[in-house]
Amino acid sequence: MRIGLTGGGSSVDRIVAQAQQAEADGFASLWYASAVAGDPLVAMAIAGRATTAIELGTAVLQTYPCHPLLQANRVAAAANAMGRHGLTLGLGPSHGPIVREVLGQSYDHPARNTREYLRIVTDLLAGVDVDVDGTDWSTHSTGRMVALEHPVPVLLSAMSPRMLGIAAEFADGVVLWMASATAIADRIAPILREAAARFGRPAPRIVAGLPVAVHDDVAEARAAVAATSSGYAGMANYQRIIHVGGGSEPADVAIVGDEAAVARQLAELCDAGATDIWAQPVAVGGDRAQRSASLTRTRGLLGALARGG
Template sequence: LDVLTPALSGPGPVDVENDTFTVHNPLDIGPVAPLPVLIAALGPVMLRIAGEQADGTILWMADERAIADHVTPRITEAAAAAGRPAPRIVAGLPVCLCRPSEVDAARERANRILAEAETSPNYQRLLDRGGATSIGDICVAGDEEAIAAGLRRYAEAGATDLSVRLLPIGDTLDDLRASKRRTREMIAALAKDLR
């Protein structure tokens, strides 16, 4: 962050010398528009760093309770103490538009194809901070109303942005493609309505 932040803040040179980096870049270039820096901060130390030095965090495997009780207070307190604006909290979620009778199938599919992250100690600690035991528990699945309600719960917990992982269900490739398309179109319509 000591190097990245000045490089993205330009125009201007980057001159950084610390215990890890020696960077003297005389190029006087910078982004055309402000470019936010978001880091994957999950634990207390990284959330403090994200609040103090970055524009926010990007999460995966965090349910509403983990965001409300662990992420939001730590990162916003650190940002406030550093005199920075309220940070962005990007919640990464699998989402599946389906009939209520298919919600269990969606959760099972999430556990089958996305569960590799659960073996990470960092993600496991984040799961433990919330009420979820698996990625299937975090999956927002159901009809349009259920998905809208699930996304509202994340917003109420402190998520400022959502990073949606489309989770299709079905028995055939055509079923999976149609499911993914329906979910994408519903999310796009919902995002448009929120603007």
């Protein structure tokens, strides 16, 4: 079972230390949001040099604020600085409220925009010169792209059928957040795999990200998840995938329970089609000591499962 964790830290030193510890504990990967350290790529490159094999992925870098040629060069520079295999680029168009209200851009055609963007980025990272005038993105890259020393796989944050088709056509798979085993089995895996076969692409990766809390009181654990996930409840994309997965709010699809229950739910994700699990441990408890013990318990189980225990 390939299990990774959410990556992050309040400083580059903490990010590096977390990566070293996660690798020592047997975790397969760490996944970094776009806001980590202001921009995660520099910290990821440094953490990659301080580790040997753990995968370091973005989940996800936003497409709208960064031209695909610039994005590809930024990622290539980080991957080359990392000095080894293991950097994975997760991309996504973000959400309407962020793109419109924070960035001041149009979000009228996110699928079309993403398809053009992903096609350009994946070609650039594959060493292909791009000469494209698209509706949303144009790129003329000859002589303007850094050569990659190690391949960089690309994953797309995709949950709708159209976006899953785009991922199958151009990316190496998808990186998901808040998609339950039911959502993966009923929608994501069948659509993604059928589309990949249609395009003659290899079987895609499915990285399934969910909050996880090992705790004996399920209601208390779900309450802790709800307290840390309120922002997702207001985003339409997450609401749709949560509903597809049989829930009405983020806490409903979180993986919670004692060790046996959590291990069973993680196995169900893999049975549903997930190739990788991205776990975000959630602290449960009324005081700092209880929350710390909760995180230790959750991480202990996840580490044991990651090591095959």
